[in-house]
Amino acid sequence: MATLVVLLGAGCSNGAPGPAPAGCVTDTSPGPHTFTCEGLSTTLFVPKSCEQPGCGLILELHGDTGNGPVFDAHTGLMALGDENGYLVIAPTGPPLDGGNGSTWTLAEDDKLMAIIDTVAGVFATDRKRAHVTGFSRGGYVTWRLMCEHAERFASVAPGAGGSAPGGDCDGVSEVSCPFDATLPGGMPSRAVPVLELMGRFDVAVPLACTTRIRDQAIAAWGLASGLGGPQSLDGDANYAHSRWAAPSGGGLVETFEHGYETLASGPEASFAGHCIPGSTYDPFAAVYAFACAPPNAFRWGEQVMRFFKQHAGP
Secondary structure (H helix, E strand, O other): OOOOOOOOEOOOOOOOOOOOOEOOEOOOOOEEEEEEEOOEEEEEEEOHHHHOOOOEEEEEEOOOOEOHHHHHHHHOHHHHHHHHOEEEEEEOOOEOOOOOOEOOOHHHHHHHHHHHHHHHHHHOOEHHHEEEEEEOHHHHHHHHHHHHOHHHOOEEEEEOOOOOOOOOOOOOOOOOOOOOOOOOOOOOOOOOOEEEEEEOOEOOOOHHHHHHHHHHHHHHOOOOOOOOOOEEEEEEOOEEEEEEEOOOOOOEEEEEEEOOOEOOOOOOHHHEOOOEOOOOOOOOOOOOOOEEOOOOOOOHHHHHHHHHHHOOOO
């Protein structure tokens, strides 16, 4: 991996100078902007409160066939960032073969970190409040970035992204975090708080795959012997919200395992449980119609924001 320059600012201070454009960020005014950063179309939402240093930062990553703005329409994180003082970066990956939307490859990992560096430097963000979330292919990238750059993220929230190939991963071919200290870059440098979304009836990334990486993290960080998890936080017949934690606070895995599915009459019906709970995005949309059919007991974007606010970095 190329060495990345970390340009992270300190906390908020009254009377501090406002952000100045630099690199690909050519406009620092509040509101949504779209730039070309590292060759990627990158949507950035700037809350008015982030005209002063010390805001948090969230990177959100779409899955295959999606793009940055459409994924945010599912999560609502830009609106939530506006309310809670977080800049939100929603880049769009390179085109999929055949032109059916966008995807992510290993080649973008360093580019995404460079985009974070640029935005963090321009807005002097709080390094203790930098986070990443993603869904499907973006969920795999989230696990990967955590594995390779654990010191850079306060907490992460992979959705529908599982383990690397092998084991009970049902043939899903993608690079994730192996949680294997014998491999170069195979183990995060620290135990990062993780919030994971898992679909019981997910066809694209089966539950066996998301369960496997959950269990790898629990074992790697010694959480199973900590509080004897899982601790049941809430749930009903259609979802379970659980937590595994260490008594010392040295690690945490929180999961939402759901039984929701895409709309049976919608364009993504065949993906079943590969969906985003609480999304209000059009379930008949021609692009990325991965909203879970209502009713849903929770909204994933709101849970991601809650978790990020609760888990600032050391």
